Amino acid sequence: MPQVLEFKLPDLGEGLTEAQIVRWLVEVGDVVAIDQPVVEVETAKAMVEVPCPYGGVVTARFGEEGTELPVGAPLLTVAVGTVEPSGPQTLTGAGSGSGSGAAAVADPEPSGSGNVLVGYGTGAPPVRRRRVRPEGLSAPTASAAAPTAALPAEAAVSARAADEVRGPVAVVSPLVRKLARQHDLDLRQLAGSGPDGLILRADVESAIRSVASAPVAAPAVTPGASPAGTAGPSARAAGERIPLRGVRGAVADKLARSRREIPDATCWVDADATELMAARAAMNGAGGPSAGPKVSVLALLARICTAALARYPELNSTVDMEAREIVRLPEVHLGFAAQTERGLVVPVVRDAQTRNAESIGAEIARLTEAARTGTLKPAELTGGTFTLNNYGVFGVDGSTPIINHPEAAMLGVGRIVPKPWVHEGELAVRRVVQLSLTFDHRVCDGGAAGGFLRYVANCVEQPALLLRTL
Template sequence: MSRDFLLPDLGEGLTEAEIVAWLVAPGDTIVIDQAVVEVESAKSIVELPSPYGGVVTSLFGEPGQVIHAGQVLLTVTEAGSAGTPDDVDVPVAAATAAAPSEGSGAVLVGYGTTESTRPPRKVAAGRFGTPRAADAPALPAPTASVPVARAERPAEVAASASTEIDSSSTVDPIRRSPVVSPIVRRLARENGFDASTLAGSGREGLVVRSDVEDHIRDLSAPAAAPAQPTTTTTPGAPSVSDLSADLRIPISGLRKVVSQRLTTSRREIPEATIWLDVDATALFAARDQLLTATGERFSVTALIARFVVAGLLRYPVLNSSVDTASQEILQHGAVNLGIAAQTSRGLMVPVIHGAHTMSTRQLRDALAALVAQSPDGTFAPSALTGGTFTLNNFGSLGVDGSAAIINHPEAAILGIGRMIERPWVVDHELAVRTVVELSMVFDHRVCDGGTAAGFLTYVAGCIENPVSLLADL
């Protein structure tokens, strides 16, 4: 009896995902809840466990391909089943099979643990570059697979024959070391090898990022040697040195969601931008005083986040969204502060939920936790939803200001520019002060300029005189 594993509903309205890597191959025997494929949605990279156990008959998709919820990922046949078809042109289906006797313990929605009722359809053998298990040729001996897999790297093969390299950093095609991090797996894949074929230096043989980076250095070392100018190229193909060749980059995954959200924001929201230069010298002095008094470090961004939350409590209409269906302004009771973050996956806005209930110390710790995850963009899906206002510190990118695009469906976003020393007039005299530019973009449907200006000047007043915040505590 055969069963189809369908791409489940990944939650938060996500209807598609990109296959990052297959963790199994046709002919493998798997158990219920074993991770079989790694996919990347607009929110995160996850490994999907199979709701069925048995022999993997076929895979439907290849790395880089976008699949939609409800689409078949793979077909599993019960071990020892006599009904496994041998025809490579017809994918395995179970339109009339009985209900499964075992169920998955996985909790993702839409796993399709009931039998598929889709009609059989013809699929050409090797459509996705992965032959059916019944027709797959026998794997060559490991010693024969190495030169075949690296036939396009003759310099590396020659170097490996003449140079002794530690066996812990070499690729073994039959090795299957544990790999947990999607970033580590992707880094290896982008450099032409499978991370699981390395001998990991982590606990219980876990392959960590340094193992992959060490192997990449081993691969690139021979490539650094002078190469002959003659290369074998396909007739009509552009040369590697042809820098004038166009490059098509698909808008998919996170970039696709960001594109759609920003386009919707520009199309629906009549935004207006105001900005203000602020003397932040006293803010740095207050930060140093906190360090002296408590022995704890508070970042400038964390302190400004504290002022922003206080400002939203004073001007709550900015903590809103517009319900276009009912033509109502939905003013949110909770302040869920989004923090714009530049990650390796692109622009993301993780959210500090319930920021209005936090002390300055708690807000600082929550912000630090998000910053620690920002480089890899490994945020949980729940951390990327529910924001009501966004704070964007684009000063870290080296710019003074920006007319930012509001994070739809929110009503406003506050930008922090770089903080630099500038000439500033203090008590009618010229002085050198640390100055920052604040940029405020707001939805003009929600409020008028007076409200937005009141919020901006309030936050600016807290920056210029942090003690003034005590009046609102």
């Protein structure tokens, strides 16, 4: 008999205590290899794939997609060792071809018969996973799928289910799954219009519209109940309800805490960015074999910020209210706001004070791509000391950003647009940008904040000032 081992949701670090199941990467009956990712979860920091430390046959899964599990809760059980296939189904490898009842070792390699083509993830190629139904291993019932009703490992092995294991839903995008969960749609009831029956976002949206337009029977009024059109004091407001979980929930908590705890103030200034844009064009236009990657405007602004923080270190600090101390931090871990399909995230460029514009730009590009694909590690989203927010990409000129708690300041950058400007005593059309600094008034007064912002504006208008710090 195989040994059944239980795999629990591991500690994902950074003080995280729970995670939400986004999608399962394996089905009951799949053969998994050691350290193979089996589930994709979303924490308050990032989306991560969780590898299983055991190799064998998946016998049960605990938790449906969308379920939040605490660290230490059962994820799945794996039968490790030799198993006996049921019926005519056999495994390739040792014992294959010996007929029904022949012992075989579960082979994680995607070879031989019994493979199922499953498409998962965004941009990832389809993965062939081995499906096997060993004698005595059954699919989990609906009650076993919930972490609060998890069966013991021995019961999962000995139970015999009458139903066959359900195959994976033909959905590639996690966003489609999320949209269906938000509207309580069963994806298995939808017919996909994509290739090979793939369920697309348009299919889900069409189903949502169909449900919304369907006639709804009037509820019966019981004695003592409120008449139609008059909601009781405990009635919930109508409308779409979106759970504040994962990254969105963490952002909501942090912003609310920032507003509660930080007495912030904002100052702003318009700056002539014509020379900065010309300097960037000259950098990126230099050819030759030694030419490096293109330098972005955000990278140049980040380099300007590190130079400004060296002059005004009080803005690279945090407040310890328990000790009633301002803690000035020696390293600049520069966060930058990145809008993704999963919401706003703030990746962090470590030790930005030691990097030049090219190095900062390369790291920003790497972190941005990881944010878009949902592969940022929790450590890449924490520990920031100052944040740069380029809201100009949304076509707006100004903003009063909320400080990223527990930091002390955030620089906001609007769009760079041609405007009439007095240049060298004459009216001219120049490239103008609005810069705004929101700062914690506990760490400094307006003089330091204004000095920081003015230095940043001066460097934008005269990039040669940065030569002093190179």
